Amino acid sequence: MNFLDLTFMRVALAAGLLAGTALSVIGVFTVARRVAFSGLAAAQWAALGGVIGALAGFHVGAGVVSGGAVVAGLLAMAWLSRSRRTSADSWVAALYVLGAASAVLLLSKSPRGESETLGVFFGNILSLGRFELIEAGAVCAAALAGTALWFRRWLWLSFDPVGAEVAGVRVGVWNALFYGLYAASLTLSIHVFGVLLSFAYLILPATTGLLLSRRPRSLILVCVVTSVLSTVVGFALSYRWDLPTGPFVALVLAGTSLGARIYGRIKGDE
Numbered sequence: 001m002n003f004l005d006l007t008f009m010r011v012a013l014a015a016g017l018l019a020g021t022a023l024s025v026i027g028v029f030t031v032a033r034r035v036a037f038s039g040l041a042a043a044q045w046a047a048l049g050g051v052i053g054a055l056a057g058f059h060v061g062a063g064v065v066s067g068g069a070v071v072a073g074l075l076a077m078a079w080l081s082r083s084r085r086t087s088a089d090s091w092v093a094a095l096y097v098l099g100a101a102s103a104v105l106l107l108s109k110s111p112r113g114e115s116e117t118l119g120v121f122f123g124n125i126l127s128l129g130r131f132e133l134i135e136a137g138a139v140c141a142a143a144l145a146g147t148a149l150w151f152r153r154w155l156w157l158s159f160d161p162v163g164a165e166v167a168g169v170r171v172g173v174w175n176a177l178f179y180g181l182y183a184a185s186l187t188l189s190i191h192v193f194g195v196l197l198s199f200a201y202l203i204l205p206a207t208t209g210l211l212l213s214r215r216p217r218s219l220i221l222v223c224v225v226t227s228v229l230s231t232v233v234g235f236a237l238s239y240r241w242d243l244p245t246g247p248f249v250a251l252v253l254a255g256t257s258l259g260a261r262i263y264g265r266i267k268g269d270e
Contacts, residue, residue, distance in 0.1 A: 003239035008126060015128045016231045016249065019136035019189050020201045022143035024227040025220060026185055027206035029178060032158035038077055039202045041092045042183070044099035045073035046190040046198075051103045066190065070183040073099065125193060125246045132192050139188045146181045147220065154178055155216055193246060200250035201227060204257045211260040230256055 003009045030039050049069025056065070073095055080095075081088035147154075153174055156164050165171045189198040209223035234249030 003235060008128075009235065009239065011130065011133055012125045012128050012245070013231065013235050015133045015136040015192055016125060016235070017228055018133070018140040019192050020205075020227040020231050021224050022136075022139040022185050023189055023198060023201035024205035024209075024223040025143045025147050026182055027202040027204075028209060028219060028223055029154050029158045030182070031203060031206040031210060032155070038074075038092050039186075040195075040199050041077065041096040041099065042070050042073055042186055043190060043195045043199045043202070044096050044103070045069045046183075046187045047195050048099045048103045048106075049187070050190060051106050055106060067183055067187040069099075070187055071179075074179055074183065125197065125249075128192060135188045136192055139185045142181060143185055146177070150174070150177065151216075151220070197246045197250050200253045204250075204253040205230070207257045208260045211257070211264050226253070226256055 004013070027039070046066045046069060049066035052069070053065035076095060077088075077092060080091035083091070153164075153169070157169070157171060157174055157178075161171060186198060186202070189201070192198075193201070205223040205226040208226045209219045213219040213222045230252040231249055234252040235245060237243075237252075238245040238248035
């Protein structure tokens with residue numbers, strides 16, 4: 001039997017393709033800004049917000065709480081990173097630990113604490129329904145629309161923020177637009193995938209794209225193709241070998257990035 005013969009596999013695959021594409025596109029600007037580790041901390045704060053919302057008895061409202069937690073985490077990172085005596089990565093690590101530990105402690109008071117903890121961190125992509133599919137479609141549409149409208153401006157701010165500011169670009173406004181989309185996409189994706197796979201989609205296709213692409217126009221294409229192919233391959237092989245689908249897709253994404261690095265090294269690219 002082919003895995004596409006199963007309805008729940010088709011729904012999960014469609015959600016993975018849509019939300020994975022969205023995160024891979026947004027991840028281009030995240031990796032280019034050299035704040036990849038911040039994505040992990042932000043993902044964990046999105047999960048913490050979702051836990052708080054779920055324990056409070058919200059459903060749709062849990063997404064609002066999760067989005068608020070992401071914004072709070074990003075603002076905290078920006079403020080704490082101003083310290084001249086410690087590196088920004090130190091504070092990103094501190095916020096990640098704070099978010100992860102808080103989520104686990106809160107879930108420990110839930111009757112289904114262990115299973116819910118696994119769901120928050122690793123997700124269960126095969127349990128998705130049509131509501132999550134709609135969420136994934138909304139994330140993908142917003143990410144592609146934002147990128148189509150503001151690709152050059154966001155890319156400029158990612159690679160040369162000082163030059164953009166000197167040229168008169170309103171850096172604060174454009175960064176606010178980007179991080180608003182970033183927070184919304186990450187919030188919905190955590191609900192769909194969990195922390196592990198969301199972070200993998202956010203960082204790894206963009207890493208592969210930056211390693212293999214030399215032109216901005218091809219960069220997005222390589223990221224999307226990497227995300228799509230890794231998702232399909234991950235679903236097919238995990239079904240064939242009876243392995244957890246989400247972690248296996250993350251493994252394929254990581255393997256693709258490592259393969260791109262080795263390929264570049266063989267070609268003599270640094």
